Amino acid sequence: MDELFESLEDPEISELIGKDMSETWSQEGISKPPYDTAVLLERINQTKTSHLRVTKRKRNKQWKVWSSIAAILVLSLLGGGWFWNEINKEEQEKWQYRRAEIGEVVPVVLPDGSKVWLNAASEIRYLETFSIRNVEITGEAYFEVEEDKGRPFTVKTGSVTTRVLGTSFNVRAYKEDQNIQVTVRTGKVGVGKRQEGMATITPNQQISYSLENDAFAFSEVDASSLCSWRNGDLIFENSTFQDAVVILEKHFGKQFKFENERLKTCRFTSKFSGKESLDHVLEVLSKLNGVTYKVEDGTVYFDGKKCL
Structure with a gap:
């Protein structure tokens, strides 16, 4: 128990815990932590002080209790993002969903004025406020993005991210597909698995990511023809x-x-x-x-x- 408290008091370990918490919140889409990290660490320190005051006669009896308390506090720090995401149902309900059923092509106008066409059996979701221009899709969608240099437009499809400022392009990522394909009709598009090191493609170029081989491939295509599915x-x-x-x-x-x-x-x-x-x-x-x-x-x- 003493070793646990001493570890938490170590500045390097505290910093690692803070980084882990930040990564957890980021993965869960939480921009603001549900508690003050410094306050929680201070409470742990206070718990340590109280623990050291326990008499030797009671030490063995209370050891399990303090172990449980410390474990709960540590797990709260490391798993706080998940817990907060679970209890904060109101935030989750602010996602907007649109779907095209079998045999349908559904047009969607996003809050920023950007236009999307969903191909059959496809779905898009985005936050109602759209303060950050991020969308997620499954299936196939054609985008005509309103230009906003201060707010990039990002499309998430599985492990692949497409990032643009203002352009028109097509993304295909059905669950049954072996590849995720991004095709540019106008403008420039960045595609990659991470924000840094994205590959740039221009009109009539297509990038295909192989799920099996974890590799990207480039090709020249007729983008206008490929994107004409939005007309049926x-x-x-x-x-x-x-x-x-x-x-x-x-x-x-x-x-x-x-x-x-x-x-x-x-x-x-x-x-x-x-x-x-x-x-x-x-x-x-x-x-x-x-x-x-x-x-x-x-x-x-x-x-x-x-x-x-």
Whole structure:
């Protein structure tokens, strides 16, 4: 017990605790701590003084009590961010959510005037006040961001962050995707896993982050074509069959399966207006990739020996 109090009194250890607390609050999105760190450390010191006054006769009996108190205080310091986040439900309720259902494209206007289009089965969330221009998405979204040099606009998709000042770009990050893709239509966009060392991409460039390999890859694309899905179009540009199936599932509300797993890597380019029937789309895709298909109980099965 004495060793614990002596450790907490050490300035270096106190500083480490403070840093750990700050990191915890930052991860939980808490800008202001729910208590004064100095006051809590002072209380621990007072607890230490009281502890030393305990008589030798009572020492063994009260040792467990003081150990529990000290443990609770330390855990409160280290886990305070989580605890505060749990009890501060009102703050959590200030998040705003918008969602596009299967087969929908939903336009959203953010509090700063920036415009977002959500592709089918996609969701965006942001703080109601929007004092900090941060949003989080799952699925696919196209952004037209209002310029504000004093307030960067940040999009969070899993472990990847996209940071801009004023531009138009597309982010795709469905849970089923193997890659997170960011495509720039106008302006410049910074993309990376950390704020520092972000890669910059410009119009008609795309950066793709592989979840499997933890690596980024760059490519030149037709951004206007890729982003035209917001008009209801189905766009596939050098897409793998597997990536295309993710979009088809969201658009038509059907399940797709491959009888031959090797077909998932087939690549093709095609565009549909979004008004064509599922049968028409399947006919075109089967011819492009040299495969056959069948529909059973609401599920589409692709089969074939190899890609064309």
